Amino acid sequence: MSEHEKTDRTRRRFLTTSLAAFGGAAATPALSGEKPDPAITEVQPWRRHLGPGVDASPYGLPSPFEARVKRRNVPWLTADTRSSINFTPLHQLDGIITPNGLCFERHHSGVAEIDPAKHRLMINGLVEQPLVFTLDDLKRFPRENRVYFMECTANTGMEWHGPQMNGVQFTHGMIHNVMYTGVPLRLILQEAGIKASAKWLLAEGGDAAAMTRSIPLEKALDDCMVAFAQNGEALRPENGYPLRLLVPGWEGNMWIKWLRRLELGDKPWMQREETSKYTDLMPDGTSRQFTWVMDAKSVITSPSPQAPITHGKGPLVITGLAWSGHGVVKKVDVTLDGGRNWTEARIDGPRLPKSLHRFYLDIDWDGRPLLLQSRAVDETGYVQPTMKALKAIRGENSVYHNNGIQTWHVRANGEVENVEVS
Amino acid sequence: MSRFLEILAAVLFLLPLPAQAGKLGLGRPALPAEIAAWDKDVRPDGQGLPAGQGSVAQGEEIYLERCAACHGDFGEGVDRWPVLAGGQDTLTDERPIKTIGSYWPYLSTAFDYIQRTMPYGDAATLGADETYAILAYLLYMNDIVDDEGFTLSRENFTSITLPNQPSFRNDDRPRVEYPLFRNRCMTDCRATVEITGRAGTLDVTPK
Numbered sequence: 001m002s003e004h005e006k007t008d009r010t011r012r013r014f015l016t017t018s019l020a021a022f023g024g025a026a027a028t029p030a031l032s033g034e035k036p037d038p039a040i041t042e043v044q045p046w047r048r049h050l051g052p053g054v055d056a057s058p059y060g061l062p063s064p065f066e067a068r069v070k071r072r073n074v075p076w077l078t079a080d081t082r083s084s085i086n087f088t089p090l091h092q093l094d095g096i097i098t099p100n101g102l103c104f105e106r107h108h109s110g111v112a113e114i115d116p117a118k119h120r121l122m123i124n125g126l127v128e129q130p131l132v133f134t135l136d137d138l139k140r141f142p143r144e145n146r147v148y149f150m151e152c153t154a155n156t157g158m159e160w161h162g163p164q165m166n167g168v169q170f171t172h173g174m175i176h177n178v179m180y181t182g183v184p185l186r187l188i189l190q191e192a193g194i195k196a197s198a199k200w201l202l203a204e205g206g207d208a209a210a211m212t213r214s215i216p217l218e219k220a221l222d223d224c225m226v227a228f229a230q231n232g233e234a235l236r237p238e239n240g241y242p243l244r245l246l247v248p249g250w251e252g253n254m255w256i257k258w259l260r261r262l263e264l265g266d267k268p269w270m271q272r273e274e275t276s277k278y279t280d281l282m283p284d285g286t287s288r289q290f291t292w293v294m295d296a297k298s299v300i301t302s303p304s305p306q307a308p309i310t311h312g313k314g315p316l317v318i319t320g321l322a323w324s325g326h327g328v329v330k331k332v333d334v335t336l337d338g339g340r341n342w343t344e345a346r347i348d349g350p351r352l353p354k355s356l357h358r359f360y361l362d363i364d365w366d367g368r369p370l371l372l373q374s375r376a377v378d379e380t381g382y383v384q385p386t387m388k389a390l391k392a393i394r395g396e397n398s399v400y401h402n403n404g405i406q407t408w409h410v411r412a413n414g415e416v417e418n419v420e421v422s
Numbered sequence: 423m424s425r426f427l428e429i430l431a432a433v434l435f436l437l438p439l440p441a442q443a444g445k446l447g448l449g450r451p452a453l454p455a456e457i458a459a460w461d462k463d464v465r466p467d468g469q470g471l472p473a474g475q476g477s478v479a480q481g482e483e484i485y486l487e488r489c490a491a492c493h494g495d496f497g498e499g500v501d502r503w504p505v506l507a508g509g510q511d512t513l514t515d516e517r518p519i520k521t522i523g524s525y526w527p528y529l530s531t532a533f534d535y536i537q538r539t540m541p542y543g544d545a546a547t548l549g550a551d552e553t554y555a556i557l558a559y560l561l562y563m564n565d566i567v568d569d570e571g572f573t574l575s576r577e578n579f580t581s582i583t584l585p586n587q588p589s590f591r592n593d594d595r596p597r598v599e600y601p602l603f604r605n606r607c608m609t610d611c612r613a614t615v616e617i618t619g620r621a622g623t624l625d626v627t628p629k
Contacts (some may be wrong), residue, residue, distance in 0.1 A: 074628055079492075079502035083542070109539060122452050124461055130452035137448045163621035170627060191445055202463060208545045210538045212463060261460050269465050270528050272535040276520060279590065285513040287525075291593040305621070333606070338615030342608045371615060377606055385603045393599060397518050409617060420619035 068092070071102055072169060082110035085152065087173030090299070090321065091307040096147070096177055096349050096356045100231050103176035105238045106152055109208035112258045116242040119206065121188075121226070125263035128193030135228065135242055141183040144225065146248070147355040149323045151175040151294050153251040153278045156406075157399040159387070163407075163418040167306040171406060171418060172299045175323075177356040180246055182227030185220050189262065198264040202271075203245050206260035213254045214268035215247060219292075223248045223354075226259060249325030249354040250292040251401075253278055283395025296384050297403035298322035298332055298359070298376035309365070309414035316365040322347070322357045324378035331377040332359040338371030338407065338421045339386070345374070353379075370410040371421060387420070464534040468580045471533065475575030476555025478562045484552050485559050488541045497521070497563045507563040510585070523564025527587040529579065533557055 062069065073086040088104040105111075116135050124130040152174035158164045165171045189201075194217070201220040205211040215224070225246040228235060235241040240257030247254040253273050268274070268290075280288040300320035303309050309316060322329040328351050333342040345359040359374070376384045387404030409419040464470040486495065494500050497507030509519025518525075522532050537553045539545045548556070558574040561567045561582065574582070621627065 072628060076626070109542065109545065122456065122460055123449075124452055124457045130457055131449035132452045132456065133449040140448055141446065162619040164624055164626060166621040166627040187446075191448055193445075204460070204463075208539065208543070210545070212534075212538070263461060263463065265465075267465060267467070269463055269534070270531055271463075272531050275527050275531050275590075276522075276525065276535075281513060281518060281520075283514065286589045286591060288593050288595075289527075289590045291595065293593075293595075295595070295599075305627075331606075333608070340610065340612055340615060342611070371617075375606075380600075381604055382600055383603050383606050385599075389603070390599075393602075396516065397513075409620075418621035419617045422614070422616040422618050 069102070071104060071173075074165070074170060083108055085154075085174060087169045088176050089169045089306075090173050090175075090301045091168050091304050093301070094319070094358070096321070096358050097231065098176035098178055100178065100233065100236050100239075103178065103230075103236065103239055104152070104174050106174070106252070107207070107209075107238075108211060111237050112205075112207035113237060114206060114242060114258060119242050119260070121243060121259060122261045123189065123192040123264075124261070125202070125265050126195040126198035127189075127264055128195065131192045133188070138183055138188070138226065138228065138243070141187050143181055143183060145179055145181050146225065146246070147177065147179045147350070147352050148246060148248045149175055149177045149294075149354060149356050150246075150252050150255055151297075151323070153253055153294075153400045155252075156297075156402040156404070159404075159406075159418075160391075160399045160402050161396065163420050166418050168299055168301050168304040168406075169306060172301075172321075174252070175321075175356075177323075178230040179232070180225065180227040181229035181232070182225040182246065185224040185226055185245070185262075188226055189220065189264070194264060197266050200265050200268050202261075202263040202265060202269050203254070203256040203259060204261040204263070205240075205256045206258040211253075211256055211273065212269065212271045213256060213273055214271060215254060217264070219247065219250070247292075249294060249327075251278060251294055254292065278400055280394065280398040280400055282398060288398075291401055294323075294325035295401070295403045296322070296324035296326065296329065296376045296378040296382050298329075298374040298384060299406045300334070300372050300374050300408060303372070303410055303414070303416050304408055305416045305418055308416050309410065312414070313365055313367040316363050318345075318361040318363060318372065320345075320359055320374050322359055322374065322376040323355065324376060324380075324382070325354060326382065327353040327379040329357045329376050329378050332357070333375045333377070334359075334361045335373045335375075336363070336370045339373055339405070342375065367412055369412055370408075371419075372408040372410060372416075373405050375405055462534075462537060464530045466528040466530045466580075468530065468576070471530075471576045471579055472550040473576055474550030474554050475573055475577075476551050476553070476558055477573040478555075478558045478567070478570055480551075481555035481557070481559025481562075485556055488544075488548075489556070492542065497560065506560060510565070513586070513589075521564060522560055522584065523566055525586050526584055527590050529557065529561075529582050529584055532560065533579075 069089055069092045071086040078084040085106045088102055121133045155174035156171055159171055199217050201215045201217055203213055227244055227246050243259045245256040245259050280291055302319050322332045332345045334345045335342045345361040347357050347359050349358045351357055390404050407419050407421050409417045492503040493506045499505035507521055509521045509524035512519045537548050554574045558572055
């Protein structure tokens, strides 16, 4: 057999297996180098003609080829998009920073469209001197830059009764991670003079829901911030423009958007979002309240149902996100066999407290079906539990704060499904 | 407010605050009228309740006009809009129904929430008497008061307790859960693994 025939046969065999494996997915042309790749040999239009000039898009947008990368909602979930939620496309992102336009949205009365010149922040209640600040005033305080995750209390809640949403965007996409610029809340409160009897803080938004939450003063004085920028530019209207509260590591609902008022008091206010909602109903009919911290959690973002394996056997990058409301994530483990054996993954990029961490496990996939899971271990030694272990304590009706382990079933053809395992 | 205080406030408004020890002297004093305009929150102990009152009958009228289109004539919730009444004794069921009557711990929460944000799309338009009346009607619909002639006011407000209040307790995860979740097993952690549920079969994911 000539050298020519040999390569040809190998090539044919490869094509047959890959076609079988991927259900007809297009094979990469010119694998053997025999038929030249037109992507190389033909002059592409963008190689020949001039492209748009500067200022064609004064506020830059992603390539049109990335048009599928977007937030999505689940239309059947809510009665009205103004009292609703959409989801960050985690399967299409990498690194740890969420681009501003892709941060998930949760509104209770739509997006407040606030004229910053008419925005005020008031401090009242148990203070020496109630104060009013404009945005210009707030920008004269010493600033800090911090990267924090912000996770909705209900993230992964739809999965509590068993696997439901076939995509990590929908199972875990109520989270984002940006770098905020703002002022430590402590400095702003001290400006008004905190009375000794003050123990709690009420934060209030300026939207049509005037969202309110009670926050213990200890937390307010610890690491809370009042932010006006995310990822270097002004907050997006969807995320609270012109001002939002940051409550690092704690449930997203407390991060009051469109922040207009801070009141100090000696008792919690027991607002709707800390009683009717975001309380955890236990199997005996009692409820946990003030379950603020978001416990350690992780998920594999690719491969996942919306990001199947399309390249067949061989090198495969398994990647995902891990985070903990208690601080830094120390380790992330990945299992390929549904939790029988685990391998420590590689965390790459900044490891910041109360921020997303990016992990990778680089494997040589032999084409066998996989039951993929990831498991975060945080700085307190807490090991992310299975959903089953959580349910054994919390029962069937405690849908909030679901930080259980997620399972993806990878088939031999590379397709991925959200499953529950025994 | 006295004339003197008003003038004083106006003067303070114009003058920058002198910087005190550890302070930057930023911002300006909030005027009493400004605080009154924004500070409407109500606590379980009644702090923040405005003067006023309203009866079940008055509440029914306002409710039918301004709330029932979404929440239903009997608080049953139209389509997917929230349910406001019923659900008693369902908290251990497979599908618990959480309402002011079945779940909410405090009546003050409802006063605060309704005057803050309802009716949806026309917030901050209910007066104190109207809010008391709507609450009186919601209490009646939820079988917490059974007297049709009942009137709710600032004076009798804190005498009403909601049935589920004793069922709430503070976060006990640090005691109940955290000690259990510390085992980082790496090999042979379990014998068998079976798939017991699939999202694909449900087919509710947006395409």
